[in-house]
Amino acid sequence: MIGKTFQRRALATALLAASMAPCAHALDISNADFYKCVQGDCRNGQGIVHDMYQNQMLEGNWQGSKTIPGERYLVSHPLTKGKKYEQFYGADGLMDRGSQIRGFGAMNIVPVFTGSFGRMDHAFMRARLAVPYEGVYALGNGIEYRGRFDYMPAKGTEAGRITMGHIIFYGDKVDLEDNSKETGLFVSNSAVVGGGVVMFMPARPDYMALLQQQYHRDLQIAVGDFKQQESEKAWRTAFAILGQVALTMAGSSGGGGGGSSGNRFAMDLVSGLMKNATAPEGSNTAAANADPSTRLIQMVTGAALGKVTGDSALSNSLAKAVASGIEKSNAAGK
Incomplete structure (x- = not known):
């Protein structure tokens, strides 16, 4: 013993x-990278889900691959030796x-x-x-x-x-x-x-005081962390847009030559990002409410498109390329 x-x-x-x-985010089991349905219907019915990250089994009723408020769920792990624990979730999924x-x-x-x-x-x-x-x-x-x-x-x-x-x-x-x-x-x-x-x-008083001071110091440091992450997001989107635009320009016979127009577009975008331009006055409400990196990309690419060409067909193609680049960047960032 x-x-x-x-x-x-x-x-x-x-x-x-x-x-x-996180301690307990809203439980959505639709992400196949983390959850695997091992028995029953884990989308809209009774099923057992394997939480692969924590190696736990969760069984109960599911609706749209999410927990149902007030329903009872049972969670277990190989080390619990068959014992199951009850869990109940709220309307917010927590x-x-x-x-x-x-x-x-x-x-x-x-x-x-x-x-x-x-x-x-x-x-x-x-x-x-x-x-x-x-x-x-x-x-x-x-x-x-x-x-x-x-x-x-x-x-x-x-x-x-x-x-x-x-x-x-x-x-x-x-x-x-x-x-x-x-x-x-x-x-x-x-x-x-x-x-x-x-x-x-x-x-202890000294330890609690240290935690309190560390918390407030970290709040100030976190501002810089989040700004850096927003900047990285903007650059990921910029690279995705540049790739899509390059393909469009290379396949175009108009616009004064794909190479030179594409180069001008790319440098307008890069220049705008490096100088951290802000949204122009009179921006619509949707743009104003967008996250900073999306708003910046919309503003810079809009200005670049106006400089690239007067060809409406090519302009439409470029606009689609920009949208495709943003979509690919968002998908890659998930």
Whole structure:
């Protein structure tokens, strides 16, 4: 029989199979890269889905490849040895209540949170998550945390890439084997990735102050991270447009020569992007409401098209090429 002390130490030091996905995004199982229907009808009916990323099975009724509010779903994992846990989802597709298997540690220990879930907007992921709110977090080794939970977002290496955050707890830490209880404030000893294992430690004033300061510093840094990502998105779109336009210009007999016109178009686009031009006055509402990279591309390509040619046929072909480039860029970015 493995000793309790060794078992706990192994759990704390083992490499954890933490999910890189957010704590609980809206559950849409239509993405074949992450979900596989292994039994029944997983689109509009009763079916069992294999979550390939977390190696979990989820069974229940599906509508449009999504969870149905109020329906009961059962989740299991090979390490749960046949045991299944209940889950219930809200109208927003996020978990309302039930049990969430939180990664796996050493010695086949299965940590599980059971209770209610709250909603929070992750400042560094620009996404709404379902996070533990009130209930019991059982480590699977005889230690349980019973009480109120909160989630504090963390930036990680770069905002918008991986969902990370610290979990704060106030309530009772119960040792079922020793029949003892400790009441107080606890905090995860490091930022938790996705739905990974949480290891709590007693909260200290200096550590909490450090987390608070780090959070506010990261908020400022995240602004730069998101600006860089928007810029990268604009350039991906620009490259896709250039490729489509080059093909169109090369196959055209009008417009003053495909090569020279294509070169002028390409440099107008690149120049506009490098100089970070802004949308012109009088832009329509749809353009004004578009995301920054799309609005920039629309403005730059519109100006370039006007300079390239007076040939209406070629102009229409180029407009289609631009639209095709944007569509391909968006598809590649998903």
